[in-house]
Amino acid sequence: MTIAVLDLATETAKLLAELGVDASRYHGGTLSVTSPVTGKEIGKLREHSVSETKAAIEAAHRAFLEWRAVPAPKRGELVRLLGEELRASKAALGRLVSIEVGKITSEGLGEVQEMIDICDFAVGLSRQLYGLTIATERSEHRMMESWHPLGVIGIISAFNFPVAVWSWNAALAMVCGNSTVWKPSEKTPLTALAVQALFEKALKRFVAEGGTAPANLSTLIIGGREVGEVLVDHPKIPLVSATGSTAMGRAVGPRLSQRFARAILELGGNNAAIVCPSADLDLTLRGVAFSAMGTAGQRCTTLRRLFVHESVYDQLVPRLQKAYGSVTIGNPLETGTLVGPLIDGQAFKNMQAALGEAKSAGGTVTGGDRVETGSTEAFYVRPALVEMPDQTGPVEHETFAPILYVMKYSDFDEVLALHNAVPQGLSSSIFTNDMREAETFVSARGSDCGIANVNLGPSGAEIGGAFGGEKETGGGRESGSDAWKAYMRRSTNTINYGRTLPLAQGVKFDVE
Template sequence: MSDISTRAREILQRVGAGDPFTGDGALHARSPIDGSTIGRLTPHSAGDVEAAVGAAHEAFLQWRSVPAPVRGQMVRELGELLREHKDDLGALVSIEAGKITSEGLGEVQEMIDICDLAVGLSRQLHGLTIATERPGHRMMEQWHPLGVVAVISAFNFPVAVWSWNAALALVCGDAVVWKPSEKTPLTAIACHAIAREAARRAGAPEGVVQLVLGEREVGEALVDDARVPLVSATGSTRMGKEVAPRVAARLGRSLLELGGNNAAIVAPSADLDLTVRGIVFSAVGTAGQRCTSLRRVIVHESLADDLVQRLTAAYETLPIGSPLEASTLVGPLVDEAAADAFVAAVEQARADGGTVVTGGERVDAVEGGTYVRPAIVEMPEQTEVVRTETFAPLLYVLRYDTLEEAIALHNGVAQGLSSSIFTLDVREAETFLSAVGSDCGIANVNIGPSGAEIGGAFGGEKETGGGRESGSDAWRAYMRRATNTVNYSTELPLAQGVEFL
């Protein structure tokens, strides 16, 4: 057993999640750091999913009647346990997903933050009082728990995205069934153990949080179950196009967070020192494996050469290696398929007339790992490969003359998640944020597209799916609305002046 797998095993035992090597081995957990096996698990069957949904539904029937502030106590316990185990969980994220240490810890902090938000929200699940045309009547709306919420998460945020959904769903009165990525099962097992302990401490019904492990069969069983009114799925656009019609066929709801092809416009007035820092983190953080990672830089012709030179200098000093080393800024891609896709995209960009400025090749940083050198490619136009999301640190540079041209390039992709502009011109900034500017769900000024806070609603438009998670009023997706009219008079007037009898 490698040192990495031993460390993962010890972490799981400390959080009360058991031994990851007790399964039949049909589902292997591997670390992208060195390719070592860190767990051999038994995947669930479709029958197991049915049982998990049934247990969650029974728990929901009790949980929905618990006052929301009391439900918030479970999420408070969850947040406290996450604080207690932050270092261990952060290390496990690094081991299993390949994130550098600060990003692994940051992901756990994001879980803590959403718990804090959800606890406060548990006392603010408010409806409206609405003016009525009928005298002696009152009209209002209420929000009620929805039911069992399925959460299907991706490898790149193996725990945070689950927490965005689970923390809100739980205070809303729902039960949660979680299917994590088959590439990151151990972090899910650890978080599930902690969530179960939080439920026990808060006196929540047994079964209010459920975990199912496996690949496509498990996900399909969860998506097709009519007892699941909401499926929240994070992943590729291809996956979303399969999930959405299956859920719609049974008239369920989908909350989709899909691909991004995020761009930054760099205007003539941009502060280039700030711009370079913003671009490098957004493009290279998490080895380019965020849905909000920066894929395209659209830079004004007047400063394109200077910007490319600065970016190249920054890229060529980036330390690549094990994410467990404090000095590392670029860890591994999740697997061999991701590395192959990266190299293939670079080659296609070159074939399309692009110039590879730096990077684009495999790197033997750690034996057995999947490492690449982040690439910058200047493109003469926005070709098909540029319009296609490559989940890796591959940054395309395009040039523009007018802001209208830049916005057209920016919006000229199928995805619509996150976006940014670097400018000191208020007119350019406000135009970018206006209805004729960015068509994305997130639009930033003088920061990159990556690194959203939990206070704002997170999600995108077009082929990104249209869902919203985390802050603002995203909680409404996890509840059902009821409009109520109360007649406290002795008369029975009808709306719209209708007379009957």
């Protein structure tokens, strides 16, 4: 396979200009950005210093003090306008995602659609920030809970979903009355520049149409670990939402807890699926293939472990091997490609190391080899299917690459225990037409993950559900359902509208 000579730097510049980014933002800096499609440089950004980051947080705090006073439905109007800008620029931004991350075209566009969807969700939410009225034991009293804006929200995002994760946090944070400071991955800052430009365009429209909004409501910080640490340690950031590795979470979590700040941690996932005797194997094949190979295995929800019942193992696994051998690997910008490149050479090294461990543990590997493209700087691989004798070695760890470990099982209770016997707990699925197996899997004694699906794979999620996982995945929740509560502070209010002062629990304290 040969990747045609592509001038992605020129195309990237055109896309950024179309999206409203000034050329000075991605020329002349020290942070080199390469496209995994070719391995070539497509931009060079200036990084922010620690002092600039601290100043940006102070400015964001001043913006919060103003924004919190704007009624929530008015705040929702700004997010509605952001959704409109994203709709108008979906093709350009989706293309930029594909260039910078290496996603196939439909996945790049799909990521922008997630942003549009969460904006729609947040607009409706802006009129539904409900508090409860609570029964009180005292007559002529009313007790209720109120929800108030929290402050500056720090967002640290990863390369694999460079813009969607920002929107999950920012859209909710803004309708909840907060400002945001965003540090994207150093591997994917160009898409962040584009999103910031679209937000600023929406903000100008909002003000022009009579809305009230401060400057610095959304701030973008470009840099590495040093500026990320400023976000984590700054006393005026009460919540940090961080997406990345478990190792990153182990560093971030204790530092936030030390100053009693909140954390939304979206960390590693070692996601599994169980294929039962009654499974629809045609449906299972499609579900497994996308979940294991989509985004070249670089999703936190990627399927990495597959347990197949012994009665259907010999029917399903050869079909999977055939699919792995025939899947179209290549330039993600071309129609028909299903698997694009790994993000960089380190990802390729990690994949080969894991496959070496698997072979040493008795695994049989199909695929996993590098697909030559004529470039030494781009890393395309054939997805690997590894038949393992049991769950051991690399099977117990997440490798951010397209490796699917396949194991045979015979007993349902035993496979449930194996499914849960890894440190991570993000996403999971079961393929079955047996009601008891399906209901057990989503019950308290079933999957211990934050996401548990029946008859679809673990990869991907709709914005309506709260996204996140348990154990070493971090325990945080983003996106839909009641995840908005993480971005607000709760206040319990009791109002005495009578002329006496009864105390709770019948306490008597009479004074003259």
